[in-house]
Amino acid sequence: MVSIGRILLGGMLIAMPMHALADVESIVLGMGCFWGAEKRMSEIPGVIDVESGYAGGDVETVSYREVLDLEAARRRGKTDLRNHAEVIRVRFDPDRVSLETVLKKFWENHDPTQGDRQGNDRGSNYRSAIYTSDDAQQAVAIATREAYQQALSAAGHGQITTEIAPLRHYNRAEDDHQDYLKKNPNGYCGLGGTGVAFPGGMTKTVPPPLTADRLNFARQLIVFEAEDCPFCKRFRAEVLDHWTSDLPIATTLNPRPPTDWTLEKSLFATPTVVLFEQGREVSRYTGYQGDKDRFWKWLGFRILTPKQQRIAFEEGTEPAFTGSHLDEKRPGVFVDPITGAPLFRSDAKFNSGTGWPSFFNPVEGAITLHEDNSHGMRRMEVRSASSGIHLGHRFDDGPPPSGKRYCINGNVLSFVPDAE
Incomplete structure (x- = not known):
């Protein structure tokens, strides 16, 4: 007779043989907003289930609203309680994927150097974290951190700020946060972290940053994309594939700017279109959901003169005999x-x-x-x-x-x- 156990997968109680349950391992990871983290880590072969939750705080049980309220109180100096981080519990089959591989993907799929934020999400609830269940997991976490720090330092990045600690006070997130990007396909795609590969290679190598000498230093558009991003594919099909503007445009899968060029802030979603002038970001357009007119309006407000903007976007009219091209007769x-x-x-x-x-x-x-x-x-x-x-x-x-x-x-x- 086979003993049957039950495990909560994706919000459903699933019956599994006890020997199979014994082979399932789990680790809790914080990578910023848990929606994108859940999607990224669930794509790893050998991962059985990824669940969104909260962990690492002083309060034993919390809800999403309570996490946000506590963070707001912390910012106002009303409490010194440690807040929970938005996390994911990754359950995986160690016969198919190792903990080291799971952690390699963890390091590669977010920026672990940003402290209490991830991209535009700011607060201690968005901190990078690895919460372990035993000493063996702790040792692997620390070893992979040291290896990845060497790769980050060689690429010019700062120090890793990821918290590595035993798991405490884990709370499963509300049902509407589970499989969020599957239920809400208009959510943004993640950028794949810093673009620095974990030593020893990764399944999908990130190309190096664009070479500045092949770009227009005076004014250049760059589209930052990600693999497996449906919004990037839609932007390419609806805009890039028909590009006739004389404004130069380039695309990249690397979230870093060209060498010696600067971004105003970290990228947090794809596609992100950045307008650079003299090698510095002057404006950006983040996300694309089929809103071509909105994209062109954004670009128009950056490249048209105020006089042109009034006509183009406010239905203005230039005075008679004052506009351009009145006498243009060339073919x-x-x-x-x-x-x-x-x-x-x-x-x-x-x-x-x-x-x-x-x-x-x-x-x-x-x-x-x-x-x-x-x-x-x-x-x-x-x-x-x-x-x-x-x-x-x-x-x-x-x-x-x-x-x-x-x-x-x-x-x-x-x-x-x-x-x-």
């Missing part, structure tokens, strides 16, 4: 000033006498039309299909063959002459 194409996407060919341009560049046809698929009843008029607004910015209006008093007049603000057009 070429007028493009979106942010995306670089073609809008109008110069052979569709005509002199309307109105004081604004006028066209009788747009490039196919380049614009969208929207009813505009502002200022007591009924007009058809013209927007760029690629960025969503306001361009001008369409009227029905144009020349053949279309009979339409696309009256466009010249200041939100860029001109690219045809190659001779």
